[in-house]
Amino acid sequence: MTTLLSVENLSKVxxxxxGLFGKGRDLVALNDINLTVEQGxxxxxxxxxxxxxxxxxxxxxxxLSVTSGHVRYHPEGGEAVDLTTLNKREIKPxxxxxxxxFQDPMSSLNPNMRVFDIVAxxxxxxxxxxGKELEARVYDTLAKVGIASDAAGRYPHAFSxxxxxxxGIARALVLDPRLVIADEAVxxxxxxxxxQVLNLLDDLKADFGLTYIFISHDLGVVNYxxxxxxxxxxxxxxxxxxxxxxxxxxxxxxxxxxxxALPIADPTRRKGRRTELKGEIxxxxxxxxxxxxxxxxxxxxxxxxxxxxxxxxxxxxxQQAACHFAETLELTGAYDAPQKAIA
Amino acid sequence: xxxxxxxDKPLLTVRNMSISFSSPDEADIEAVRQVDLSLTPGxxxxxxxxxxxxxxxxxxxxxxxxxxxxxxxxxxxxxxTGQGAVDIARLKPDSLAMxxxxxxxxxxxxxxxxxxxxxxxxxxDQIDEFIILHERLSPKxxxxxxxxxxxxxxxxxxxxxxxxxxxxxxxxxxxxxxxAMALACTPKLLIxxxxxxxxxxxxxxxxxxxxxxxxxxxxxAMLFITHDLGVVAExxxxxxxxxxxxxxxxxxxxxxxxxxxHPYTQALMNSVPRxxxxxxxxxxxxxxxxxxxxxxxxSGCAFTSRCPHAFAPCxxxxxxxxxxxxxxxxxxxLLAHEPAEALA
Numbered sequence: 001m002t003t004l005l006s007v008e009n010l011s012k013v014x015x016x017x018x019g020l021f022g023k024g025r026d027l028v029a030l031n032d033i034n035l036t037v038e039q040g041x042x043x044x045x046x047x048x049x050x051x052x053x054x055x056x057x058x059x060x061x062x063x064l065s066v067t068s069g070h071v072r073y074h075p076e077g078g079e080a081v082d083l084t085t086l087n088k089r090e091i092k093p094x095x096x097x098x099x100x101x102f103q104d105p106m107s108s109l110n111p112n113m114r115v116f117d118i119v120a121x122x123x124x125x126x127x128x129x130x131g132k133e134l135e136a137r138v139y140d141t142l143a144k145v146g147i148a149s150d151a152a153g154r155y156p157h158a159f160s161x162x163x164x165x166x167x168g169i170a171r172a173l174v175l176d177p178r179l180v181i182a183d184e185a186v187x188x189x190x191x192x193x194x195x196q197v198l199n200l201l202d203d204l205k206a207d208f209g210l211t212y213i214f215i216s217h218d219l220g221v222v223n224y225x226x227x228x229x230x231x232x233x234x235x236x237x238x239x240x241x242x243x244x245x246x247x248x249x250x251x252x253x254x255x256x257x258x259x260x261a262l263p264i265a266d267p268t269r270r271k272g273r274r275t276e277l278k279g280e281i282x283x284x285x286x287x288x289x290x291x292x293x294x295x296x297x298x299x300x301x302x303x304x305x306x307x308x309x310x311x312x313x314x315x316x317x318x319q320q321a322a323c324h325f326a327e328t329l330e331l332t333g334a335y336d337a338p339q340k341a342i343a
Numbered sequence: 344x345x346x347x348x349x350x351d352k353p354l355l356t357v358r359n360m361s362i363s364f365s366s367p368d369e370a371d372i373e374a375v376r377q378v379d380l381s382l383t384p385g386x387x388x389x390x391x392x393x394x395x396x397x398x399x400x401x402x403x404x405x406x407x408x409x410x411x412x413x414x415x416x417x418x419x420x421x422x423x424t425g426q427g428a429v430d431i432a433r434l435k436p437d438s439l440a441m442x443x444x445x446x447x448x449x450x451x452x453x454x455x456x457x458x459x460x461x462x463x464x465x466x467x468d469q470i471d472e473f474i475i476l477h478e479r480l481s482p483k484x485x486x487x488x489x490x491x492x493x494x495x496x497x498x499x500x501x502x503x504x505x506x507x508x509x510x511x512x513x514x515x516x517x518x519x520x521x522x523a524m525a526l527a528c529t530p531k532l533l534i535x536x537x538x539x540x541x542x543x544x545x546x547x548x549x550x551x552x553x554x555x556x557x558x559x560x561x562x563x564a565m566l567f568i569t570h571d572l573g574v575v576a577e578x579x580x581x582x583x584x585x586x587x588x589x590x591x592x593x594x595x596x597x598x599x600x601x602x603x604x605h606p607y608t609q610a611l612m613n614s615v616p617r618x619x620x621x622x623x624x625x626x627x628x629x630x631x632x633x634x635x636x637x638x639x640x641x642s643g644c645a646f647t648s649r650c651p652h653a654f655a656p657c658x659x660x661x662x663x664x665x666x667x668x669x670x671x672x673x674x675x676x677l678l679a680h681e682p683a684e685a686l687a
Contacts, residue, residue, distance in 0.1 A: 048543035160633045161394075190393035190570065195614035195629035202626075217543065220573070224616035224624065244621050261548035263573030265615050267596050270577055280515055280546065334618050 001038040003074060004179060004211050005060070005098075008034055010069030012052075012059055012235075016285075027284050029055045031235045033069070034311065037179070042205070042212040044226035044243070046219060046258070048281055051232040053215045057181045060213070061098055062091060073098070076178065096126055099172035103184035105164030109156040109171075115142070116152040119170045126175065137174065144207070145170045145200060162193035169200065173208060181213045186221060198225060219262050219334070223247055231255050234284060234292040237311055241319035248333045251314050251321035253297045259334040291324070299329055352423070353381040354531055354564045355405065355449075360418030360432065362397070362404055372637045374400050376588045376645075377418065379664070380566075382532060385558065387565040389579035389596070391572065391611075395634055396585040398568045402534045405566070406445050407436040422532075424448065447477045450530035454537035456517035460509040466493075466520040467505025470527055477528045492523040496553060515546035519553070526557065533558075534566045539574060551578055572615050576600060581670075584608045587645040588637060594671030604673040607646045644676065652677055 010033040017024035030052045037043050045053045058064045060071055062083055071083040073094060083091060102108035109118055119138045123129055129137060139149045145166040156164055165185065172180055182201070186194040198221065204210060216222050222229055222243070229246050231239040231254065239252040250256045260271070279296040282288060288295050294304040303324055311322040323329070362375040375397040382388055390398045403409050405420055420431040422444065434441040453459040461469055470492065471485040480488070486505070493501035496519045509517055518538060525533060535554065539547040555578060558565055567578055575582055575596065582600075583593035584607065592605040603609045610630040617625075632649045641647040647657040656662075656676050665678040 048545065162633060190634075191572070191611060192393060192614045192630040193633065195616075195627040198616070199627055199629060219544070220616045220618060223618055224627070247618070248620075257545055261544040262618070263547070263551075263571065263577045264618060265572035265576050265600070265612065267576040267579070267600050280513055281543070335620055 001040070003036050004039045005037040005074070006035070006070075006072045007056075007060065008070040008072065010034075010056070010059060010071065011067045012055055012064065013067045025285065028287065029235050029284065030059065030066075033237055035230055035237060035240060037211060037213060039178075040209065040211055041227040042214055042225055044214045044216060044222040044229045045232060046216055046222055046229060047232035048217060048258075050234075050281055050284060052235040053217075053232050054183055056232070057100070057183050057213065057215050061095075061100055061181060062086075092126075096122075096175045097177050098179045098181065099175065099177040101165075101168050101172050101180060101182040101185045104188055105161055105168050106156070108168055109164060111156055114153055114155060115147070115159075115167055118156070118167060119152075119174050122171060122175050128175070141170045141174045142167075144173070144204065160193075162189055162196060165189060165193075165197055166200065169197075169204070173204065176208065177210070179211045179213065181215070183215045184217070185214070187216065187218065194221070201225065219247075219258060220264075223334070231258070234281065234287055236292050236322060238293065238323070239319075239321045240311065241321075245317065245319050246333075247335055250331045250333060251319055251326040251329070252293075252323045253299050253329065253331065254293045255321075256331040257296070260332070262334065291322075299325060301325075352383070354384050354423050355380075355382040356419075356421040357381070357401075357405070358419050358421065360401075360404065360420060361416055362400055362409070363414050363416055364410070365412050365414065370638075374413075374588055374637060375404070378585075378590050380583060380590070380593075382564040382566055384531065384564050385562045386580040387558065387567050387578055388581045388583060389567045389569060389575040390583050390585060391569060391575055392585035393570060393611075393634060395587070395637075397588040398585050399536055401585070402451070402536055402566055402568055405431065405532075405534065406449055406451055407431060407434065407441055408445075408451075409436075422449070443477075446473065446530075447528040448530055449532040449534065450525040450528070451534040451536065452518070452521045452525045452538050454540050456514070456521045456541075457509060460517065460521065462509055465506050465508055466512070466517075466524075467507075470505075470520070470524045473524050474527045488527065489523070492527055493520065496520075496523045496526070496557070497549075498523070513546075514542055515549065518542060518546075518550055522550075522553065522557070526561070529561060530563060532564045532566065534568070536568045537570070538567075540569070540571070547574075554578065572612065584611070587634060587640055589645045589674060591646065591675070592671075592673040594667070598668065598671050602667075602671075604667050604671070604678060605646075605675050606650045606652050606677070608673075610649075610651075644674070654680075656680075 010030055012030040014027045014029055015024040016027055047053050059066050066084050072080045073083050074080045116138055119141060120134055123134055142152060147166055186197050214226055226243045228242050230237055233254050239255045282295060290306050291304040291309055294300040309322045309324045311320050313320050314326050357378055357380040360378050361373060363371045363373050365371045378401060392398045404415060415432045421428045422431050467489050470489040474480055474485040474488055489505055490501045493505060498504050498516055498519050539550050569575060579596045582596045583590050586607045592608045603612055613628045630649050635648055641658045643659045643661050644657045647653045662674040662676045664672045664674055666672050
């Protein structure tokens with residue numbers, strides 16, 4: 001496999017407040033993120049709200065500037081380029097390769113534009129084609145996502161949520177991208193529509209030879225669609241592993257907690273009382289010393305409170321975790337979870 | 344074990360209830376068609392369906408919190424007050440009788456605690472007000488009760504947090520404050536409308552635990568509205584599946600998950616990704632098309648336009664409630680027409 005994109009030591013700090021009379025407070029949204037995206041894989045980024053998964057996606061497409069670190073992209077047949085160092089003009093051709101799909105299909109489509117123009121706009125901005133050729137390309141792309149061509153003259157409000165999401169997908173795909181970043185792309189949809197869109201994303205991946213970064217909080221969907229999963233907590237990557245290894249035996253206690261909390265659509269696997277789930281995500285502004293997760297971790301020791309664990313490879317496998325005790329902890333996965341006695 | 348008085352006697356029975364919305368320049372829309380539900384003390388009924396299926400409207404009808412243009416043209420909502428049954432459908436929404444039930448006997452928690460709590464009052468004041476409205480207590484006594492309630496629903500430092508405004512609390516704590524308010528008068532029935540949808544998974548798990556714990560403690564009945572089959576499997580004793588205003592299938596949660604009989608229920612369950620290893624992973628089989636508007640609903644079975652098994656009687660003739668097994672009913676022509684196969 002070849003690497004399509006690598007994120008190296010990426011940090012993002014937001015400065016809050018501040019102004020005339022002094023410096024604001026720093027909020028570290030992303031802390032030293034390292035990860036790679038291989039050509040053709042679906043990489044999921046999961047975590048709860050505020051963990052930095054959306055910020056990471058936005059830093060990759062350069063919707064936000066990074067504070068430090070690099071995002072190296074490998075264009076087809078070319079040298080790797082560091083997206084963070086490019087200016088607006090230099091990055092424009094690369095924007096054709098990396099596209100984004102957003103969560104809320106209503107607010108991400110311009111209500112004053114017809115569907116045809118929404119999908120055609122990227123082609124026009126990049127001056128790639130016009131006239132008949134453009135028309136054919138737009139109708140072709142709409143057909144691929146399942147929107148009939150006679151609907152192209154209508155406005156977004158005339159479509160249901162699922163159809164709007166298809167239009168958003170068409171807009172992302174019309175430039176024939178290589179990497180698509182889907183930020184909670186199915187979270188706002190009803191389950192039956194969500195299944196349609198997941199299948200569509202699957203089919204398009206094969207048709208277009210796409211690579212996905214799939215940002216989501218829904219581990220059930222992630223298990224279905226992803227090849228590899230990155231788990232984030234408070235701006236850190238705490239685990240990075242192939243999907244099946246992660247769900248079989250997580251190596252970070254936070255991953256275990258997420259899997260434990262996941263409701264399963266089968267009453268015979270009802271989990272009963274989950275007393276182990278304690279606490280809430282701390283405010284980003286007062287990130288704990290040491291391991292960011294120690295305040296909620298039931299395995300926490302003294303070492304966790306003082307020393308921050310680095311992300312490291314576990315037992316020479318493809319699984320990486322940032323936990324001092326990753327090798328020794330016997331954490332529970334999500335497949336065939338044993339039934340817990342109800343306390 | 345908690346004492347569940349007369350567990351078999353239903354607390355609330357909804358019989359043949361319909362809800363219509365009128366509009367000055369359009370024909371009336373029947374949002375809910377002839378729904379039958381019953382709620383038992385100590386048990387949870389989950390009302391499941393996709394957006395627009397009428398699940399929230401059904402719950403709001405029980406509290407008579409519907410918009411002014413909504414009417415309940417037929418059916419009854421019988422609530423057992425302890426001194427005989429009251430038909431809530433016949434009460435005026437703003438009558439004294441209804442107001443003494445709403446909040447005190449039947450209480451509700453909503454999806455978005457940020458928009459259902461007042462942003463300009465502390466949570467303590469809001470809960471105090473609720474208690475004083477329903478019971479003759481002094482403000483001081485009410486505050487004592489409030490602190491005890493907040494403590495019970497797991498708000499740390501309850502006495503101080505009572506002085507906090509909603510924006511000062513996290514989503515999980517806000518939802519806990521909502522629950523404390525709903526429980527302030529120890530209701531017999533708690534209606535929870537998507538109470539965990541806006542929360543993160545670990546917080547969701549904590550809130551579900553809390554609701555189960557409180558149900559054990561108080562022995563109240565719960566009507567739980569959600570679109571998430573995972574949450575249903577976690578909390579429900581019984582399930583009622585709604586589609587476009589119809590309850591298409593209902594019954595014991597284990598039974599319905601094991602043997603879903605209505606094509607919509609089956610399709611819904613096949614739309615959820617299962618937690619399975621890659622080798623066992625199956626492609627999702629989504630329901631084709633989208634939910635039609637209630638205006639275009641077929642006069643027969645509402646699911647006709649999307650049903651893979653639709654046949655002759657479906658578009659025009661509404662299927663009857665058919666008993667599949669003890670306490671498990673579905674509305675589908677297949678069950679009546681091919682009883683041998685369907686019941687196998």
